[in-house]
Amino acid sequence: MRGYESKKIFHFDNLYRQNPKEYSHFRLYQIGDLSCKKGYLIEEHEQECFEISYIYEGRGSFIIDGSKYFLAQGDVCINAPGELHSIHADGDEYFRFFYVGFDIKSSSRYKKLFMDKLRTIRYIDKPYFEDKNNIGESFLYALNELSNANEFSELMIESCLNKILIKTLTSLSNIENPIYKFNNILGTKKELIYNTISYIDYNIFKIKKLKQISNSLGYSYSHLSHTFKEEIGVTLQEYFLNKRIQKAKELLIEKNQSVSEVAETLSYQSIHSFSKAFKNAVGVSPAAFQRNKSIKI
Template identity: 30%
Template sequence: MNNINDLFFHIHYCNGKKFKDSGQFTPKIARTLQHHELIFVCNGIGSFKIKNKKYPVKKGMLLYLSPGIPYSIELDTTVPAGFLTVHFSYIHVSFDEGKWAICNEARILSHKSAQELKDAYLVEEQFQKLVDCWNEKLPGYEFMARTMLQQLIITIVQNLNKHPQNFAMSIKVEKIIQYMHQHINGKITLPELSERLQMTPAYMSRTFKETTGYTIIEYFNKLKIDKAKELLIEGNKKIKEVSQELGFTDEFYFSRMFKKAEGITPSQFYSRIVHGH
């Protein structure tokens, strides 16, 4: 999946329908969207067809529809049905070396077309909050709804990572991040990490990137930069002192890395944030 932090969402509309009685809903829908849609099945049974594949529809299912792909849903009208839906588009926004870059949907979200969520109450709860926010339309609802959609996708990813096939890997990624925090003032190496976790460097690196959106070194440097900002703001330390404390032997390399991440040098950051000029 794209790094969720780099995505800006636009919601076209949300909907929530829960029918207490059977026969109150359209038994079959067939269409092609020009945007993305997430559907959570609160209740009901039936079938979902997309890309010549057919999936069963039942409570706890999550359906993901990407633009331009025909699909159909057929429901059993003898069983009460209920759905939560959100229709949206997104763009990728990046900030690198002080410059913003915007690109259109070059890649789709990597959710599967249909999957059954285990212990899906948190996903349903977050989805319901999004739909309620959209329907109430209180002041600022569009901004709040975008934030809730981002949180919903994070909740979905967390749910999927709890499945047996992913849980062990999720724990190992957390251990890598804990190890980073413990060695924030020094260096880490891929061979050292792979030996500690009993994984090959290539598999470990690929899994970490898929889980976090960053390479291991990028993530470690990100933690260092965040720590550097904390030391500059709260520690009242000189640039050289911060650089040395975080394990950089070259103050100028630290400054270049800081500027690449923040768009300004550490000294400019200190002047603007601490002194306001």
């Protein structure tokens, strides 16, 4: 990993690219722990293997194939081979993250299962998720074994890495974004509404224009808009704006993203257009909302 050395606090890097460590289901190429200050940059490079990163402290942006994702403490990011990838420490506080680089062995009895799940990275809305399975704890145990090795360390490390991989793949299963189809017995209108709402939920960070929704679902915008209003009681535009503002509130309070970061994450054309839409909907500016955390989300 390359970066600005003056911004680096410490880097516990274990690199095995020339001689990968062999475990039952995967080859380990790299595992480490990096702590840095605001402004630290890992320059763009091509990903050589799968990589799982866990944000232990602070905030940073991961730029993957030109798309920028803002990650905070407790988030897990997954990178696939061939992706162009860089990392930037954004927050005012320290930024620290753990990482592991690996590939799946062809001899693993679970190779198909693992690879099928890992391939979904390319089809999900965002290549990261909030850790709800104690993935960070497994990283800590693995890194501790590496720095305090004993006769059982290799077994412990393999156990921890298995947990990191399996917990990550389990989480991936929960964030895949298929458009689920109702049985036709429920009626085509209800099916269309459900599919529309599902599409918005899973693609909230990508939608820039409402026509993206109708085009993706294979309907004209006028037909979709009319049906949505008829069935739900609010226009498609009103529903989408409400979902977008609700997500903005979560990012401002729970993720502590800046106003500019939220505007970019939610694909607004500018900070001004985001701030105007937010104030019209909420009654206060995004900055005022973030300062006054007593306001209910």
